[in-house]
Amino acid sequence: MTTVSAYAAPAAKAPLERTTIQRRPVGEFDVLIDIKFAGICHSDIHQAREGWGEAIFPMVPGHEIAGVVTEVGTGVTKYAVGDRVGVGCLVDSCRECENCKVGLEQHCTGGGVGTYNAIGKDGEPTYGGYSEKVVVDENFVVRIPDGLSLDVAAPLLCAGITTYSPLKHWGAGPDKKVAVIGLGGLGHMGVKIAHALGAEVTVLSQSLRKKDDGLKLGADHYHATSDPKTFEELAGTFDLILSTVSAPLDFGAYLSLVKTGGALVNVGAPEEPISLNLFSLIGGNKTLAGSMIGGIAETQEMLDFCAEHGLGAEIELIRADQINEAYERVLASDVRYRFVIDTATI
Numbered sequence: 001m002t003t004v005s006a007y008a009a010p011a012a013k014a015p016l017e018r019t020t021i022q023r024r025p026v027g028e029f030d031v032l033i034d035i036k037f038a039g040i041c042h043s044d045i046h047q048a049r050e051g052w053g054e055a056i057f058p059m060v061p062g063h064e065i066a067g068v069v070t071e072v073g074t075g076v077t078k079y080a081v082g083d084r085v086g087v088g089c090l091v092d093s094c095r096e097c098e099n100c101k102v103g104l105e106q107h108c109t110g111g112g113v114g115t116y117n118a119i120g121k122d123g124e125p126t127y128g129g130y131s132e133k134v135v136v137d138e139n140f141v142v143r144i145p146d147g148l149s150l151d152v153a154a155p156l157l158c159a160g161i162t163t164y165s166p167l168k169h170w171g172a173g174p175d176k177k178v179a180v181i182g183l184g185g186l187g188h189m190g191v192k193i194a195h196a197l198g199a200e201v202t203v204l205s206q207s208l209r210k211k212d213d214g215l216k217l218g219a220d221h222y223h224a225t226s227d228p229k230t231f232e233e234l235a236g237t238f239d240l241i242l243s244t245v246s247a248p249l250d251f252g253a254y255l256s257l258v259k260t261g262g263a264l265v266n267v268g269a270p271e272e273p274i275s276l277n278l279f280s281l282i283g284g285n286k287t288l289a290g291s292m293i294g295g296i297a298e299t300q301e302m303l304d305f306c307a308e309h310g311l312g313a314e315i316e317l318i319r320a321d322q323i324n325e326a327y328e329r330v331l332a333s334d335v336r337y338r339f340v341i342d343t344a345t346i
């Protein structure tokens, strides 16, 4: 076992504090990663505060991990010491179920293991990226291409794949009109990726406060959803709308912006159930869908795509002792656009 420094929430809703944790010995198919940067995802806050139900404490959050391999097990074939790598939301799965077999490990039905707030196959709790080092099976590690700096690559491991996967699945590309609801950590990557895929991109945000940023990130148009005229002007416009917000939306109103045969896909999840008049789907053969991160192979594809197109996240680099303050700022939507922890400060 290796003792490493980490930042952990000792209990639900308690502030995170510096502590130490144990990492397992490097097994036959494991790599030891010296973590350089860890992104702060909104779901870290949901889980550290038990917003999504009972959680495991102490909790070391962090599923946007970028670092360098410092040791490999005897059976490892994909990575060598010195490789630049990333770890996202998953560190293991059953590898045998129908979903695992087709690269949808995020939907494993036989026992997927989250990067933190989960129990690993060794029966021990998993601890995430707000720490100095992590030991992960090589099959759940992805390569960060040389063209991407590790700090701006870290958020791609969740925010990047969460938006890339549905944009690809629903055919974002040339001659397609794509709207992204919300310009936060997820939304800003959605805009960059949809633009790089060749789509005509519109941001739908509550106000025009971040309009200049949105256009710089690659949006062609930017509309305020607080203005009722937006919904009149854009009726029936979009092939695809990607909702990245977790606030409850008027889904009927947003579906009215979807073209015949188009889709509204959610990657943000409101905590409360929604109410919807199904005529907003029936009229126009529309689809209301969801999407959750992506499999390991698709995560690698996303990183390669981002490197090819020079896409990293827009980040605010922070010290570990600023994590609690950063959480408050994320909750206040006061971040442009992802906090990333310099793990050398842990």
Ligand SMILES: [Zn+2]
Pocket (backbone or CB within 6 Å): 041, 042, 043, 044, 063, 158, 159
């Ligand atoms: Zn996340």
Ligand SMILES: [Zn+2]
Pocket (backbone or CB within 6 Å): 093, 094, 095, 096, 097, 098, 099, 100, 101, 105, 107, 108, 109, 110, 111, 112
């Ligand atoms: Zn499985």
